[in-house]
Structure formats: C-alpha cells, structure tokens
Amino acid sequence: MSYWVVTRKTGLLHLASWLAKELPGQVRVTTLHERAEKQAWRGLLVKERVDVRRTPAELLADFTGTLVTDDRRWTAAAQAKGLRCFGTLAEPEGASQSEFAVGGWWDGGKLAAGHWLVVDWGLWPFGLGPRLVGGVSLVRSGGKLPDAVPAGVGEVLDRAGFRGYVAVDMRWDGEAGGWLPGAIRPGWGHFGGWPALALLHDCVKVEAVLGGEAPALGYAVTVAVPLSSPPYPFSAREAPEPAPLELDAATQAGLVFCDVAKGRRGLETAGVDGNLGLALGRGASAYSARQAVGAVARAVSAPQWRPDAGGLLDGFLLHLEQTGWL
Numbered sequence: 194m195s196y197w198v199v200t201r202k203t204g205l206l207h208l209a210s211w212l213a214k215e216l217p218g219q220v221r222v223t224t225l226h227e228r229a230e231k232q233a234w235r236g237l238l239v240k241e242r243v244d245v246r247r248t249p250a251e252l253l254a255d256f257t258g259t260l261v262t263d264d265r266r267w268t269a270a271a272q273a274k275g276l277r278c279f280g281t282l283a284e285p286e287g288a289s290q291s292e293f294a295v296g297g298w299w300d301g302g303k304l305a306a307g308h309w310l311v312v313d314w315g316l317w318p319f320g321l322g323p324r325l326v327g328g329v330s331l332v333r334s335g336g337k338l339p340d341a342v343p344a345g346v347g348e349v350l351d352r353a354g355f356r357g358y359v360a361v362d363m364r365w366d367g368e369a370g371g372w373l374p375g376a377i378r379p380g381w382g383h384f385g386g387w388p389a390l391a392l393l394h395d396c397v398k399v400e401a402v403l404g405g406e407a408p409a410l411g412y413a414v415t416v417a418v419p420l421s422s423p424p425y426p427f428s429a430r431e432a433p434e435p436a437p438l439e440l441d442a443a444t445q446a447g448l449v450f451c452d453v454a455k456g457r458r459g460l461e462t463a464g465v466d467g468n469l470g471l472a473l474g475r476g477a478s479a480y481s482a483r484q485a486v487g488a489v490a491r492a493v494s495a496p497q498w499r500p501d502a503g504g505l506l507d508g509f510l511l512h513l514e515q516t517g518w519l
Contacts, residue, residue: 194404195219195258199267202226203233203451203465204386208261210238211399225264228432232463236455250274259403263381272354279357279403281380282350290314290324291362291375292505295341296331296388298408299359299379301351305407307338310360310388311509313502316419316426323426326385328502330482331392331415332510337518339363339372346377355379358389370516387471390449391417394473412475414482416503420448420495425467432464440492447473447489469495479506 196216198209202224209222222240224230230242243252249270253260259277262268268280292312297304313328315321341361342350350359360383362375381389393399395411402408424433438453438460445460449471454463462469472493474486483503490498513519 194400195221196400196403197221197223197256197258197260199223199225199260199262199264201264201382203229203468204263205261205381206234206238206451207449207470208390208393208399210234211393212261212403213238215398215400219258226465229463229465232432232454233452233465234450234454235463237453261403263386265382268380275354277356278354279381280355281382282353282355284376284378284383289362289376291364293363293365293509294360294378294384295338295363295374296358296360296392297341298392298402299342299347299350299356300405300407301356302347304342304359306392306409307334307341308332308392308410309334309338309509309513310384311503311505312384313499313505316421316497316499318499318501325426326387326419327499328416328418329384329387329391330417330479330503330506331388331410332506333410333413335519339374339518341374342377350379357381358392360384360388365512365516372518385419387417387419390471391415391473394449395475412482413477414479414506415473415475416479416482416486416506417474418472418486418490418498418502420469420472420490420493421497422462422467422469422495423497425497428466433462433467435461435464437461438493444489444492447485448493449473467497469493472498479503479510 213220249267260271261279271278294310296310297307309332311330316323316325360378363372451470452465472489476482
C-alpha cells in the first residue's frame with residue numbers, strides 16, 4: 194500500500210520518516226511551506242515538491258493510495274475522490290480552549306486507545322506567552338472513560354470517511370456528577386498536533402496502526418512538551434541560523450522532530466522557524482513522566498519549553514480518583 198504524507202509545514206515530517214523506514218519506496222512526502230520544503234529534514238528525508246498553484250483535487254487526480262495530511266483542503270479533496278485518508282476536519286466555530294479532553298484513535302465505529310488528555314495552554318512557563326499548547330499529557334484510562342463520541346457524532350465521522358486521532362473536550366458537571374462532552378476535534382491539526390504524535394510514538398509500527406491495528410499507550414502517563422527557539426512562534430523575514438544538536442541515542446528516542454536537518458557534523462536545526470519538535474517522557478506516575486520529559490528537554494538545550502508542563506495532572510488525577518473515574 195502506498196502513502197502520500199502532505200503537511201502544511203513540518204508537523205508530519207517525522208511521521209513520514211517512520212512510514213518511509215517501514216515501507217521503503219512506497220511513501221511520498223510533501224510540505225506545502227516553501228522554506229520547509231527547502232530546508233526541513235534536509236539529508237534525512239526525500240521530499241517531493243508540488244505546484245502549489247494547482248488545487249489539491251488536481252494533484253490527487255492520479256493518486257490511488259492513502260493520504261495522510263494535516264491540511265483541511267487536501268482532506269476535503271481526498272474525501273471527495275473517495276481516497277483512504279487520515280486527515281484533519283475543522284473544529285466547531287467558537288470552540289473554547291479546553292484543558293481536559295478524552296482522546297483516542299477513531300478506526301470506524303469506535304474509539305481505540307481511549308485516554309484522558311490534559312492540555313497546558315501557554316507556550317511559556319506558568320501559561321505565559323502566546324496562547325499555544327505548551328504541553329500535553331496522555332493518561333491511560335484503565336478501561337473507564339465517559340462516552341466521548343456519541344453515536345450521532347460517530348456516524349458523521351464515518352460518513353466523512355474519517356480515520357485518525359480524535360479529541361473531545363470534556364467538562365465536569367458537579368450537579369450531575371459526571372463528565373459532559375463538548376467540541377470534537379478530529380485530526381492532526383488540533384492541540385498543535387502533539388497528542389496524535391505522542392500516541393503514535395508509542396507504537397512499534399505506524400503503518401500497522403494506519404492499516405487498522407489498534408494503537409496502545411505503553412505507559413500509564415505520557416507527558417509531551419514542545420521545544421522551540423526564537424523567533425517561534427512569530428514570523429521573521431530571515432530564517433534563524435541552524436544550530437548543532439548534540440544528542441545521544443536515548444535523547445533522540447524521546448523526541449519527535451519538526452525543524453531539523455542533517456549537517457556536516459550531524460543533526461542540526463534546519464532554520465525553518467524555530468519549532469524544533471516535541472520531547473516525550475513516560476512513566477507509571479505523573480511524577481515519573483514529568484521527570485522523564487524534563488531530562489529529554491534539558492538534554493536538547495532548547496531555550497523555549499515549559500518545565501512546569503504536566504503540572505495540572507496531580508489535581509486532575511486526584512479528582513478522577515475521588516469521583517470514581519480512575
């Protein structure tokens with residue numbers, strides 16, 4: 194089975210590298226961002242340039258494989274053509290930035306690998322700075338989760354041919370003593386795309402999951418923290434200068450890269466925008482997962498990351514325990 198990974202910038206390039214290693218010669222990779230096309234994953238991944246003046250429908254006309262994309266226009270074109278697609282659907286207008294959600298992998302009819310999702314908003318420590326995702330935590334449910342995807346919503350996803358990561362905002366109703374579902378966010382593009390990549394990073398073979406095998410979280414708690422350097426997330430006329438990344442194998446294994454390339458002396462930042470990628474830490478408890486992700490982030494020496502990411506977990510897990518949801 195052939196795949197085409199199309200990403201708006203750099204968000205799905207590491208995923209593309211996983212697939213390319215598993216399926217040599219069967220994976221096409223495209224980034225729609227000019228600077229990323231030239232610089233991101235240089236020397237690590239072969240990318241295919243497309244004429245961005247053509248529509249996604251025109252570019253997909255002769256493609257018969259599986260599309261993986263974080264771009265909504267490409268998702269819509271693939272759905273219209275009847276292609277198998279792991280894409281991104283729009284979230285409801287006016288949806289608030291929820292801190293708590295239920296996440297999982299929608300494989301048609303049910304939510305696999307269901308877990309609690311806790312989001313740290315604010316790119317800088319203590320929630321300061323741009324209102325972007327500064328950390329995500331995935332907590333294995335132990336088999337008990339609210340009904341996050343009602344039957345009617347599931348039917349809508351299936352009619353759209355959607356497959357992939359889904360997050361559903363959750364709100365605690367003290368009077369009813371239960372969780373109420375809110376906005377549903379299907380696809381790679383929500384919460385920075387980090388929860389989906391954190392889930393798949395745990396899988397032995399990504400192609401097996403895309404082929405229908407249910408993913409699984411290998412640890413009770415996963416904490417993931419975005420790593421970046423200026424000017425990110427702000428745009429600049431000139432790209433940041435590439436900087437060397439001196440990382441041992443253990444540190445590399447705990448990273449999902451975005452703005453990276455292969456230089457003369459090894460890995461370096463690619464100089465696209467400063468969005469280096471994601472550090473991951475796992476453990477049997479919130480404390481051990483936070484310690485693990487901190488060790489990875491400090492080894493990278495990225496100037497922008499949240500050492501307090503995952504700080505909401507203690508209170509959240511206590512609430513789940515006290516209300517019988519853990």
